[in-house]
Structures are given as structure tokens and as C-alpha cells.
Amino acid sequence: MDIKLNNIDLIIIVVYLLVILSLGCWYYIKAYIDKKKVQTDSKGYFLAGGNLKWPVIGLSLFATNISTIHMVGLAQAGYEDGLLNGNYELMSGFVIIILAIFFVPFYIRSRVATLPDFLEQRFDRASRDWVAGISIASAILVHIGFSLVTGAVVLEGMFGFDKTASILLIVLLTGAYTIVGGLRAVVFTESLQAIILILGAIAVTVAAYLKLGSWDVLVNNIDKSALNLLRSGEESHFPWYAVFLGYPVIGIWYWCTDQTIVQRVLGAKDEEHARVGAIFSGFLKLLPMFIFVLPGLMVVALINTGKIDDTLLESKDTLSFLIRNLLPPGLTGLMAAALLAAVMSSVSGALNSISTLFTYDLYKRFKPKTPDKKLVRIGRITAFVAMIVSVLWSFAIEGKEGIFNEMVGIVVLISPPLTMVFLFGIFWKKASSFASKWTLWLGSLAGVLVYVYHRTYEIFGFPEWKPKTLMEGVYLSIICTIIMVVFSYWKPQEQTEKSKALTWAYFWEPLEPKGWKGIGNYKFLSVLLLLAMALIYIIF
Template sequence: MNDIKIDTIDLVIIIVYIIGILFIGLWSVRKSKMTSENYFLAGRGLKWVVVGAALFASNISTIHMVGLAASGYNDGLVWGNFEWMAVFTLILLGLIFAPFYIKTRISTLPEFLEKRYGPSSRTFVAIMGILAALFIHMGMSLYAGAVVFESFFGISMINSIILISVITTIYTVVGGLKAVMVTESIQTIILIIGAISITVFGILALSEHGITTFVAFKAAAKEGQLSMLHTSSSLKAISATAASTGLTWYAVLLGYPVMGIWYWCTDQTHVQRVLGARSLDDAQKGSLFAGALKILPVFILVLPGVIGYVLFKDNIGTDANQTFPILIKELLPIGLKGIVAAALLAALMSVLAAALNSSATLVSVDIVKRLKPSTTDKQQVLYGRIAAVVIMILAMFWSTQGGKFTSIFEAINKIAAAMAPPITTVFLLGVFSKRGTKEAAIVTLWVGFLLGVISFCLDFVPISGHMYLTDGLGIPFMMQAWWLFCVNCVIYYTVSYMTPKPDPKAIAECTWESPLAVITKGKLTGIFDNRLLAGYLLLVMVILYIIFE
């Protein structure tokens, strides 16, 4: 990557951001009594704007900011489907899952599974949640951030890892979820401003090069680079790398929801923000607000990559990872470079804080409290803080291994494709199927997990030496997620009908009366009823997909 010369003004902005976010994180909880509910769920008093902003910030990491620009340069807007399809799963979070999460007043997602199925499922998903936070959300994000700051600004990888980890750990460990949420709200604003600035200056640069219309822009880009939906042949027309992604329209339509429901609706790292909402209305509106925000990354993270191809392909060449730094170097004036650097920090720190707080919650609530029921409220907070420090240290060590992966962004998605299907199955069918049993849940989780591990290993070149599923059978990772989900559904229903019916109390508390009840239950409360807001958001997405089909 090209090093970016840091001006004094930009350096001051970065330092002010680091000191400011640490101060705000600690100041936000200066008068808070640290009960377990305050520490892990911010006292269940979060408003919908904060819930939505924090959901968005907990997702956008440095990997997204750099990786999506590189993907836009290579393959175009097709990678933006990971952002736009998230809108649909966030609607599912708000309308289908949030009502049960708020009604049952759970502290963790595994706790919900215990109410629906029993303790065995809770233990399994709690452990999986901790591992996902450690190995995916924290370790890989920390490595990617360190690489970026070393490449962009000449800060050594080890120093970057230590500095970012220490600062994030301090306000997360001391302040709990409230400190995380307050800082994430601020980081969302910084992140969006930083990303928008690149897009705006990129569009202005296009005008300076005589590209003043969308038609001219499309002509200057690769064929299909500005399209969201593709067939196998249209992907091949873009590039060999685009063809290898397997991101056809049907793979996105079938495979992403399997991964997205796990990621957005059942993963503690993200859903903990919803659990801290002050009411069901705030939980639902927060989810929908996050969905609206997820429209932006296509235009402020992926589109700049296409602009980079049109303007700087001679400089960038075949190393797409240079796209983001070159855009910063060539387009942004002094001062804005510092804001973008702050945005990169914001993206990384928000993800780390979210994963750190959620994993501490899982350890304290789902493991320590269950193994030792006599644990006091004060002790729970202490164990949570200790767990957070230990997990961060482990993530720091794991992050040093990130260089062994050829593509972190793709590796994370492939891990998700293997991990998500069984968890998505037991949660989704759990809230809709009145016949699903505790035996079906635990068998599905274990067998589904083993099948996912096998499929991942068969397609992971460092282990198998060949991509047997993608190249051999023509089943890319998105379709692997879909077919694994189908197999898990068969396992779930087969075991369910071979075992006694579930507890009627669990069904009444955790399952919809019918699929239509999601939108028909209760009278509409006006034009801002959450079901209508979801409808408006769906309409916007349909229009956008028609424009960028």
C-alpha cells in the first residue's frame, strides 16, 4: 500500500479523537451504579436512535471500509448485496424476533433458547457466541485495523494492536454497555462523515475528468461493475475474481438470509443493543433505523472503489487493496485525511467494543451465573470485567495470526457460511414452529456444526489443498450456507416428530401463533406504526434494486 503523509493538522485530529472517545466513554457512566443490568444492558433504557446507530457501528469495521473499496474496484457493486440484504434481516429482527426478546426480558440470546428449548441449547450457543466474538469480530478486525494503520500511517502493527486494544478495553470494561453505546453513536457520525467525504470528492474528481453523467460513468467502468444483481455469465464479464465469488442473484437471495439471520438476529454482539432498549417500540424502531443506515455503505464504501477504478486504475493496478489509501491520498485535502483516519479508528473500536461487551456478558450470565447460582450482582459485574480483559488479550494474540489468511473479508464470510445454518435454523423455526422440540434443537446444533466444519475444511485451501465444493462441485460459499440450512431443517423436523411435543408454556411464550401474526397482530397505531415503517423501507429497497439491477 502507499503510505499517506500525515500533516500536523491530521495528526492533531487523530489524537483529539482518541482522547475524546476515551473521555466520553468514561464520562457517560460517571454517575451510574454498576448493577449487572446497568453494566450489561445499559439499564434497559436505550432510545431507538442510539439502538440503531450502535447496531450500525457494531457492524462496520476497518475490514468493511478497506475491503469493500477493494471489492468495488475489482468486482463492482455486487459486494454491496452484503449491505443491502442486511436491511431485510434487520426488518426481521425488528418485527419477528425483538417482540420475544423484549417480552421475555432476556439478557442474552442463549437465554432465549433455554426458554424455548432447554439448557443444553443455551450452553452450546453461548460457547459459539464467545468463539465468534473472539475469532471473527475481534481478532480479525484488530489485525485488519493494524495492517491498515501500518500501511497508511507507518504505525507498527504491534503498537497499533496494543494502543487500540488498551483504549477500547478501558472504557468498555469500566463503563459497560452504556459507555459502548454512547461512543458507538458518536463513532457512527464520524464514520459516515469520513466515508461520505471520499465519495463526494470522488464524484467531484469525476467531473474534473469530464465524466459528468451516470451514463458516462457507467461507460468508463467495467461492464456490469455498477450492477447489484448478476448471473454467472455477467460476473465473468466483469473479471475472473468476480466470477469466482459465486455472488449470483439467486445465491444472494437464498444464501444471505441464512447468514444474515444468524449475524443480525441471533448474535449477541449485535442484538445486545436491542436487548438494552427501553421498550419494544424502541427496539423495533432501532432495528429499522439500522436497516435504513445500511443503505449507505453501497454508496460510501463500495461505490468509491468503482470511482477508484475509473480514476486511478493505472496507479492501483492489480493490487485492489491500494484503492482506499490512494483515494485518500489523491482526493482528500489536509484535515479531511485526519477525519477519515478517525473514521477508520471509529469503525475498528466500535466493533471491538461491541464484541468485547457481548462476550463478557455471555461469560458472566450464561456460564458463571449458571455454574455458580449464588453469584451476587456485584460479582457478576466483576466476572464480566475480568472476562473482557482476558478475551481482549486472547484476541490480541489471535490477531497476530491474521496474515496467514489470503483474504480476511472472504475468510470471515466463509466461516459465517459454515457457522450460521444450524443457529439460524433453531432460532427461526423456534419462533414459528410449535412442533420443534428440545431434542431437535440440540441435535440440529451439533450435527449442523459438524457439517459446517466439514464443508469449511473441504473448501479451505490451507487445509484441503483444493476448493472441493466451490471449484469441484460448483457450490460457492453462499450456496453452501443455503444447502446446509436445508439439511438442518430436515434434521430439525425429523427429530421433532420423533420426540415428545414441546412444553406448551414455552410455545406460548416464545412462538408466533402463525406467520401472518407478525404483521396482523394488533391494530395499526398510525403512519409510524413499525409494520408500516418496515413496509416503507421494503419499498425503498425494491426501488433501489430496480435502479441498480
Template sequence: MQVSTTIPSITFVVANAASGQVSEGSVGDIGGMAPLDTIIIVVYLLGVVGLGLYAGHLMKKRSSSGESRDYFLAGGTLRWPMIGLALFATNISCVHLVSLAQSGFDTGLLNGNFEWMAAFTLILLSLFFAPFYIKSRVATLPDFLEKRYNRRCRDMLAVLSLVSAVVIHIGFSFLTGGIVIRDIFGVDLYVSIIVIASLTALYTIVGGLLAVVLTEAIQTIVLIAGAAIITWIAYDIMGGWEAMVASLESSGNTDKLSMLRPHGDPSGMPWYAILLGYPVLGVWYWCADQTIVQRVLGAKDENHARVGPLFAGFIKVIPVFIFVLPGLLAFTLASTGKLDLSPLTDSNGVVDSKGIYTAMITQLLPVGVKGIVIAALLAALMSTVSGALNSISTLTAFDLFKRFRPTTSDHQLVLVGRIAAAVALVVAILLVPVLVKAPSIFNALNNIIAHIAAPVTCVFTLGVFWKRANAFSAQWTMVIGAVTGVAIYTINVLEIDTPFADIPFMMMAFYLFVYCVIVQVVLTLFSGKPVPADSQALCWNSPLQPLRAPGWPGLGNYKFLSLALGAIMAVLYWIFR
């Protein structure tokens, strides 16, 4: 597919947040970017790459627990603040910044559920999954699956994890980031992707997980600051919360403030679909995806592994207000004439909301601030890609290469991991022309996850809570569940008229999960195959068992933090119900 390399100069109105005055400028003209903004962006990029390379130097200098463990798991030295910040940074990509703003414009705060529901899933990671991962001292989640079930389950999860890392974490991130940079600077889509890919690969491939986590900690701060700035400026121009609500009331769109929608809502995401469907996606993504959980695997001890995800859960409260709310503010700003969306409006008066975030950057932000927000976009892109590259190198080295050459030295494993990351980067770039055809990046991403998450969520959940779940049932559940999910997804993409076509993707995730649970339970009971004692040891005796670990005293105790996070989320949902 040929992607246009030129962006027409579009005249627009620039609103100055401080004075309320307006001036003219143009989108797509790189000369329109002030020197100060350019300097901020360049300094940020050089700073991140330099920090990553320095982390690589530290890793080599202190290599005491084995080169491969230092490279892939940071030598098991990560503390809870770095784990929490890194989890957040790896999760938040350009897809989130751009697409959540788009969804805020289209449907209001609804898609903020993907952020707030994550807090509950991170509680599950902290309470039930992280302790087993740390105690078993696994380098990868497929490694854990082999210990709980068998080698075939490990191989299948390794392949699925590699594919999801390349397509979901890297490919879609490249696409969204490239589109934003193209729209703002007028730079060719692929040129911008290759430049960012090269810079990210430089420090990630050299420095390993330590470089990834250190840079992600900085990128999280930049990301939150940049997103908060654009939200505050839009909020100030709008005139505050009351003015925004009044605008929504006058246009009959007060439902945009609701996070929990009734049955039959046009969005296809009523409250029960979120309640039933998100946990299926969430357990796979937050508890069983190597790209995310690798930060927990590098924890210093069990307490750090528990508290780190909870810290990330508290941070996940913020995105609704700094990622989704800007889109809703753009909707009300446009309806009151304070934001000019005419360049995004077709002849029928329909606004193409894909350009909402870019329009807000170019129209609402003063000189200097624009550079900070663009740096935040780059932070979101680079942190996600770097995390995925590190997980790809770990999976390839431990789960694929070392299987066939078990005597491979630490140095050779690191070399294999670095080569795998470089190859994955090239493959992800080559996939962009295919991914660019997706009409809605955020919906396309979640639709894919909804059809592949169920079997993984099933085998991990039953594996941790049901001692009788055996290897035979797990491996066939993964096969049957994956084939079923891919088949249904393909049928829907081809728009073949079937009963599946009208099922919202969140409910589809739930139905596929129930189907997989039935398959695994039936196969377990009918096969009658025993579960080895060492495999049963990787299963809780009861749901209350993981809560018996004392944890840290005081406010840092994982039990207190879990209750506090759950209570905060309950209150927020009550307010925005």
C-alpha cells in the same frame, strides 16, 4: 508469522480535489501526515475515550435496576435512535471500509448486497424476534434459547457466540485496522493494534453497554461523514456519475454497476445465490448474534426495540454509496489516469486492490480532511470491538459463570464480565498472526459465517415459528449442523477435491440451512418429545400474530416503517438490477 515492521517510501501523485493540481508525497512516512490531521485524530481518540468514561460514571451514579443489568443492558433505557446508530456502528468495521472498497474496485457494486439485504433481515428482527426477546426479559440470546429449548442449546450458542465475537468481530477488525494504520503511518502492525485495543478497552470495560452505545452513536456520525467525504472528493475528481459510466462503457465494464448478476457470473454470486444464501447469514448475524442484538435487549420497551432495527435498516442504504462506490470510482479514476496505482501494480500489470482505500486517502484527500477520514476508520474499528467486548462480558457472566455459581452478586458478575473482556482482547490480538494469512479478509470472513450460521438460523427460525420444535431436535441439529459445516469448511480450506469445492459460499449457506431444517424436523417428528407450555409461549401462533401489536401512532409506527423500508429497497434493486 513475521510481519514486516517497515514500509518503503513510495512516490505517488497527490490529486488536489479543489484545484486539480498534483504534487508528490510518500506513503508510509509518518512525517508526511500534516499536524492538523494528527491533531484531529488525537482529539477524536481522546473525545471518544472521555465520553465512554463519562458514561461509565453515569452508569455507577444512577444504578437503580441492579448493577449487572445497568452494566450489561444499560438498565433497559435505550431508545430507538441510539439502538439504530449502535447497530450500524457495531456492524461496520474497518473490514467493511477497506474490503468493500476493495470489492468495488474488483467487482463493482456487487458486494453491496451484503449491506442492502441486511435491511430485509432487520425487518425480520423488528417484526418477529425483538418482541419475544423483550417480553422474556432475557439478558442474552443463549438465555432465550434455554427458555425455548434447554440448557444444552444455551451452552452451545454461548460458546459459538464467544468464539465468533473474538474471531469475527474483534480479530478481523484488528487485522484490517492495523494494516491501514501501518500503511498510512508506517507504525508497526501490532503496536497500532495494541494502542487502539487499550483505548477501546479502557472505556468499554469501565462503562459497560451505556458507554458502548453512547460512543457508537458518535462514531456512526464520524464514520458516515468520513466515508462520505472521500466518496464525494473521488466523485468530483472523476467528473460525476456520467463520466464514471462513460469510463466503464469504454473499458467494457458496465456490469460493475449491476447488483443482480446472472447465472454463471464469474463472481460466484448470481442473483439467486444472494436471494437464497444471504437470509441464512443475515438471520444468524442480525437476529441471533449476541454482539449485535444486545443493543435491542437493552431497549426501553417493545416499540423502541422494534423501531431501532428499522432505523438501522434505513441507514444501511448508505454504505453502497460511501463504502463500495469509492472502490468503483478508484477503478475509473485509475483507468483515466487520475489515480496512480503504480505502487500497487506488479510486474504483470495486476493491481493489488487491498491497498485501494489507503491509496485514495493518501492521494486524493487534502490536509485536514485526511485526519477526518482516518478518524472514521478508527471509529469503525473501535465501535465494532467495543460492541463485541461488551457482548463477551455479558455472555461470560450470565451464561457461563452464573450457571455454576447462581448466587453470584451483581458486583461480582460485573467484575467477571470485565475480566472476560480483557482476556478476550488479548486472545484476539494473539490470533492476528493467523488471520493475516487470509488472502481476502472480506471473503474469508463471509466464508466462515456461511459455514457456521445455518444451524443457529435453523433453531431460532423454527423455534419462533413452529411450536412442535422440541429441545431434543434443537440440540442435535446444532451439533450435527456445526460438525457438518466445520467439516466442509476444513475440506475446502485443505483444497481436497470434493463436490463441495465448487459450491459458492452463499449457496453453501443455503444448502446447509436446508439440511439443518430437514434434520430438526425429522428429529422432532421421530422423537415425539413434548414441548412445555412455557416454551410454546415463546412461539408465534401464526406469522401474522406479531403484526397485531398496535405500535406507535403516525409515521413512527413499526408497520409503516417496515413497509417504507421494504419499498425503498425494492426500488433501489430495480434501479441497480
């Protein structure tokens, strides 16, 4: 379903690419003009000098999270299941509050460059090594490889762009400013990309709503249950209890413990900027249900009312159907730029996190006295190598069917041990390093066994087992909890002053700091975000 681009659209796309590349490289050039050490100082390169403020933290978190498959996949989900998949976006706000209140203080106070480093301070080196390996692998295989191939497929399907050329162009442009500029370049380009993403999605949503004419027209021409966020197990593969029990398992791993996401928080100017920036991204995560999912549902009403004289052959073409039929020249180019922004922001964030993880968690371990200038050089080389490997991986998986569902299934299985180790680490002083590493090892093994079972049960004649969406993560979390508790009592350890300082003495302790005065107070913003989420759930 190719969408024709005219000269205005092409100009917008080219201008977008030039602006992003120029902005990304500017911070490298400016450092030398001002004779700063930002590009030769490791903290300046990997953590933006620890000077990031809340607006860019929030926008950058949002942009890194949103990939092309979000925009296309959520529109498709809206067409097929109504607002149901909006739960993934709304529940992010709850998990982000957990990040801001319970995790951020320890991350900022310990001034770690990586989250595996935090685990070593709380537990031991074995836990750090395991998580570092998983983080690097997931960043290359999922965050970059998956984003590249799905983004290229979408751009080819919508605009006729060659897939191979798209992958190479995206990775070269993104790699250029990421490798040169470090985290500072990443977060500021992502801030602009977040704005473009939101504007492009709003353009589609407004165009669809204006074509419908009113909310009543939408409601009267769809299945009434399509507007329900929470559904029973009998009527949905993703029932209400899976939303509230299953999502936090993958959500805490993703938003609170994944280096690719949390790195911009680690570069915050101080604890308050980190907290408020994270919560700001939580407010932004209220938008996707309305600007990504809802337009897909509007397509159902547009077709049923005959307001669009066109045929949607496959649900995966829902977004392109909207763009082709509703957006005028110029806005079509903006939407193409938004799709490019979604891919580039995901790739840049992952490249930067890989270079940080390898440099601090692996290279510096064996050469602890390496000077800062060399660490930056190692980080750049690592990002370049990761870029090449990711491109090769994207070519290897290109053309495979069902890759998105495959990746989601993998995330559900790998996240439980990571989530539970971090949670026990900050909330339970008796959690031991022995329990931590064995929970990571055995929990990961359990996830692998479940994955293998789902793909071989027919071969060996095993009974089919298909729990509701995300519930496998809940069951694995229970297993990891048992391992963590039993092994901590089996082999307890004497906590050091450092490890004790990284565990909350009581649940409300993180709420004791007063924070900023006025509406920028993290407590006020957290309550406001929870109320906004509750209101949406009450309405829908």
C-alpha cells in the same frame, strides 16, 4: 502506499481518541456523581439499565457491524466487481426487518440478557450451552481478533502506523471504557463512531464524484455491467439466486441471533424503541453501497479518464488511493479517525457481549445466587481476559494471507444450524428440544466436514466442488431443516406455557401491535425500507 499526515490530521486523530475515551468513561463517573446503581447493578452494566432509545440503538448497530475491512474491502470490491458486493449491505435491511418484526418482541418480552438464555426458555439447557460457546468463540476469534489484525494492517498500509502498536493502542483504549462503562458506554461511543464513519466515507465519495465531474463520466468510462447488482450465474460468482437464497442464511444468524449485534436491542427501553431502532439501522445500511462500494468503482473511471495522475498497483489499495489523491489535510485526518472508529466499535461491542455471555450463561449457572455487584465485577474481569486472549490471537494470525476470505467461508458454514434453530423455534410449536440440540450438533459437524473437504480434497484425490458464493449455506440449511423436522416428530415434547409463549401462533401475529402513531410506526418504516431497497434494485 503511505499517506502523509500533517499536524491538522494528527490533531483530529488525537481529539477523536480523547473524546471517545472521555465519553466512554463519563457514564461510569456520572453514575457515582448521581449516586445511581448503574455500575453496580447487573442490568445497568450489561443492558444499560434497559433504557436505550431508538436513535442510539440504530447508530450502535450500524457501528458494530462496520469494521475496517468493510471500508477497505468494499472499496476494493467496487473496483474489481462494481456494485455486486453492495448486495451484502442492501440485503441487511431485509433481514433487519425480520429482526424487528419477528424476533424483537420475544427478546424484549422474555427480558433475556443473552440470546442463549432465550434458547433455553424455548428449548433446553444443552442448546443454550452450545450457542453460548460458539458465540464467545466467534466474538474473540472473529469480531475482535479479526478486526484488530485487519485494522492494524490497514492503518500500517495507509498511514505507516506500526501494527503491534496499533493493536495495543486500540485494545487498551477500547477496553478501558468498555470494561468500566458497560453497554451504556459502548452504545453511546458507537453512536458517535457511526457518525464519524459516515462522514469520513461521504467525504471520500463526494471528493471522487467532484473529480469525475458528472454521473455520465462515470457511466461512460466503466464496464456497463459494473452497475448491475443482480447478475446471472454465467457472468458472476455471486448470482442473483445466491443473493436471495444465500444471504438470508448468514444474515439471520448475524443480525437476529448473534449476541454481539443484538445486545443493544436487548437493552432497549421497550419493544417499540427496539423495533424502530433496528429498522433505523436498516436505513443506515442503505448507505454503504454508495459510500463504500461506489467510490471503488469511481476509481476505475478516474484512471480511465486520466483525471488522476497516479498508478493503482494493487486493488486492495483502492481506498488509500482515493484518500491520498483526493482528500485535503483535515479530511485525511477525519478518514483516519473513521478507520479507527470502525475497529474500536467492533471491538467494544464484542468485548461487552463476551462479558455478558460468560457471566449469565456460564458463571451464573453454577452460582445462581451471586449478587449483582459481584456479577458486574465478574463481567469486567471476563472482558479483560477476553481482551488479552484476543490480542494474542491477533498476533498469531497477523501476516497470514487471505484471512478475510477464510473467515467469510467459516461464517457460511457455522451459521445454518443457528439460523434454522432460531427460525423453527419462533415459528413452529412442534420444534422440540431434542431436535434443537441435534440440529446444532449435526449441523455444526456438517459445516466442519465441508470446511475440511475444501482443504483436503486435492490430498485425497476427491473431485473439486465449488458452489456459487453463499450457496453452501443454503445446502447446509436444507440438511438442518430435515434434521429439525424429522427429530421433532421422532421425539416430540410437551411444550410448557413459557415455551408456547415464545412461538408465533400464526405468521401475521407479530403485526397485530399497533405501534407508535405517525411516521415512527414500525409497520410504516418497514414498508418504507422495503420500498427503498426495491427502488435501488430497480435502478441498479
